[in-house]
Amino acid sequence: MITFEAVRKQFPDGTVAVDDLDLELPTGRITVFVGPSGCGKTTSLRMINRMVEPTGGAVRIDGEDVRSKPPAELRRGIGYVIQHAGLFPHKTVLDNVLTVPKLVGRGRERSRALELLERVGLPTAFADRYPAQLSGGQQQRVGVARALAADPPVMLMDEPFSAVDPIVRHQLQEEFLRLQGDLGKTIALVTHDIDEAVVLGDRIAVFREGGHLAQVGSPEELLTRPADDFVRNFVGRDRGYRGLGFRTADGLVLRPLDGVRLDEAGRPLDVDGTFRAGDSLRVVLDLTLTSRTGTAVQVDGDGRATGLVHHHDVADLLAERR
Incomplete structure (x- = not known):
């Protein structure tokens, strides 16, 4: 479980990105951070792996403050998937997937890396290709495989599917949900797209400007019982129609x-x-x-x-x- 306890982030220029955030991300579930630009959702995500340091409060994983470990050690136990995949262009697909295992002395796990490629829907023949030889959707799949290579209990995903076309995006979302059904990771995912949040999230945390949490709940709760006008407007006027997806x-x-x-x-x-x-x-x-x-x-x-x-x-x- 990941918990935010009165977490605050204020930058040197005085900008408050996150203000007094209390939030619980359940074990083995997908929690989606969603909200308008500048609301603090990505900053909150990056405080989990200490790419951003909080100026107040604490972020904990299973009760342990993330600041109790050196950043490099912490990050080796957390999968991280970003927009455009962020692959090393000079490394093959296989070497990209094996990045973290090599850092921790398990670089010979070729068979597991090949298995991960298949699990994310790529043929093993792609192992010796370079990122430039892959489509955008294929690169995103490699990014997911790389994040899974060290078998981390926690995965952070920052706009992981936003850089691909709608058809590929839908395919990646379905593949991701299938993987999560098999693996049961604790996942924090950032998106600006409320439709993606509804499709992927077990829980959705809606942020408003100034780094404040507006509402946390299941997709059905947000669509049928928005907490206030901000959430109601963010979810959209067709929320009633989309809410039908949760009724049989x-x-x-x-x-x-x-x-x-x-x-x-x-x-x-x-x-x-x-x-x-x-x-x-x-x-x-x-x-x-x-x-x-x-x-x-x-x-x-x-x-x-x-x-x-x-x-x-x-x-x-x-x-x-x-």
């Missing part, structure tokens, strides 16, 4: 399958979209609003149609749940 379609009352053509196994033919009972209301609403008939068909695990819903049915269910 289980409560929908299904209509008869009138007019729906089925094959011999009971699977629907010529329909615009199908969903399952555990899908989110956001998925169902998208399907009904983009359908030519304003409807979507629910199917079971074998793809057999079980009923029909209209977009009005989603609206009625939302009205009942208020």
Whole structure:
């Protein structure tokens, strides 16, 4: 667990970047720091590995003040992923991944480095390439593999996916969540994108200007119960729609399958979209609003149609749940 206890950072020119920050980052979870430019989120992240030193309070990892260790020793136990990957251009992909293991005398772990490349979705044939021979998304994957190479319990990620195009960004986010599901690291991640925060975060810490914490909570809490107007405006006017991603379609009352053509196994033919009972209301609403008939068909695990819903049915269910 990472804890901030009354942490303050004031620079020599008098600028207060972080002011009296109290925050807990749960073990094995992703906590996302989000907020406008200049709100102190990156400064807070960098105080965890002492790239920035606090001027007051304490940052602790499992109860131990990070200042109890020399910075170099501390950082070897913390993975760090930054925007544009920050790879060494004169080193091969393999040597980049092995950077920290070599520093601690484990530089012969080639097999583990190759395994990490595969885990982040890169072929082992890339091991002997140089960063300039890789795409931006591939470089970011190498950066994640390098951060994981020493098997750190804590990972810090500063805008790790912001420098790539939207399609690659989505792929990297999915790969990252799959990895986290396997590894269960304690992760602090900075982003300026509230949509990315909602996708990746188990908890989201919203910072306001002046380094103050505006709200901490789950993505659903921020979308459905923003603490004040600042959080409400930062999350966006479509927060209600995005909040549907955390509500399932289980409560929908299904209509008869009138007019729906089925094959011999009971699977629907010529329909615009199908969903399952555990899908989110956001998925169902998208399907009904983009359908030519304003409807979507629910199917079971074998793809057999079980009923029909209209977009009005989603609206009625939302009205009942208020």
